[in-house]
């Protein structure tokens with residue numbers, strides 16, 4: 001359903017999830033504050049959901065507040081991911097208040113309770129939320145719409161994708177090839193600069209909450225200590241912009257020119273943008289990254305084109321898959337040909353079979369565990385469904401950017417051939433694309449990579465020892 005209000009945010013950018021009742025409309029114009037339930041797009045800059053919330057609040061002469069709900073448990077996130085997120089939110093709270101005078105509320109528990117309760121407390125009649133294709137988030141939104149009562153309208157804004165998901169395509173796309181043309185056609189309309197956002201005309205006059213950030217962070221660090229924080233990726237919007245275009249080691253300022261040649265060389269980790277943790281937590285906008293990269297197209301056309309292909313087409317294809325394929329993280333979500341070939345070869349003899357625990361502690365014979373790690377899990381477990389579930393488990397547990405549509409699709413691509421094609425049939429893999437050690441040797445300096453990985457592992461062991469000694 002399309003929204004009916006005239007707004008500075010493009011109509012296609014948001015959808016009305018729930019309309020307040022006609023009776024409520026007649027009784028009052030719009031009371032209370034506009035509440036933005038921030039979930040996926042955790043930033044002040046370049047955020048269409050926040051722009052929309054402020055615009056709507058100005059239209060009705062009411063204030064805006066931002067609410068965030070910290071779940072007790074979200075898809076197995078540990079200290080690594082939650083520490084990164086909370087540190088980013090801590091910066092966000094100050095900058096939201098300093099630059100826009102908008103208060104930030106933090107709730108803990110179940111969003112289906114905290115958000116409707118908060119709406120009642122501040123007598124809000126509009127809830128704005130950002131968009132995620134993941135099933136848990138969609139279920140919560142459905143439940144929140146049921147619980148907020150007649151007087152509340154709910155808008156969902158796609159602040160994550162350059163072209164809003166529901167505008168780009170109304171169906172499950174088969175591959176990048178089938179989505180690319182649709183997205184490219186819409187870029188002139190959607191890859192535009194953001195309007196300047198200013199403080200809402202009506203200010204929040206109630207108390208502003210005090211948040212015990214140190215306590216919250218200490219709590220997630222101790223509960224999720226099994227996977228500790230990492231030191232090489234600083235969280236927050238400021239750090240994200242530095243990684244994109246900072247003068248010291250920014251991707252666009254210093255590293256872009258070799259992107260198309262170095263991005264698949266694991267010995268050159270800085271050959272990539274390194275933006276995915278920031279994109280995942282919404283600490284940077286993909287649209288901002290695309291706009292800034294596009295400005296450099298004359299200088300480095302090949303690199304800019306391949307970066308935009310990954311950043312827009314491949315990333316938005318992942319959202320498309322998770323939104324339109326209910327089984328986005330199981331074998332049922334594979335195409336028919338892939339399911340058949342995997343089942344045909346499910347009984348094939350495996351040369352090595354490892355348990356989840358062995359895989360988790362990297363107790364395998366193979367010294368290379370780079371991009372093809374998920375492929376190897378298919379080869380080293382007894383059946384494809386188990387392989388997929390272990391790959392997702394490891395990805396979500398250890399990757400800073402885990403629990404992301406691109407992660408589910410990455411695992412589905414590796415194991416179930418999603419968005420790929422069939423290849424020459426072979427044991428275990430069937431027609432799923434095969435990758436092996438010999439192939440890696442042809443592509444990059446495997447020994448150099450192993451030495452590099454060992455240095456990283458030793459460094460991290462030393463840091464862990466030092467940390468334990470301090471406890």
Ligand SMILES: Cc1cc2nc3c(=O)[nH]c(=O)nc-3n(C[C@H](O)[C@H](O)[C@H](O)COP(=O)(O)OP(=O)(O)OC[C@H]3O[C@@H](n4cnc5c(N)ncnc54)[C@H](O)[C@@H]3O)c2cc1C
Nearest residue numbers: 272273274275276310311314315374401402404406407410
């Ligand atoms: C097995 C497997 C698991 C993966 N798990 C994750 C994950 O948990 N979270 C995650 O965000 N990505 C995941 N990916 C996709 C991709 O590998 C990473 O997004 C990318 O390596 C991140 O590094 P970067 O930001 O430096 O990438 P860059 O090459 O600089 O790309 C820029 C951005 O484009 C997007 N992008 C790049 N490659 C892909 C891709 N293949 N599919 C979708 N989007 C892409 C990402 O948003 C990325 O940040 C996975 C891929 C595979 C094969």
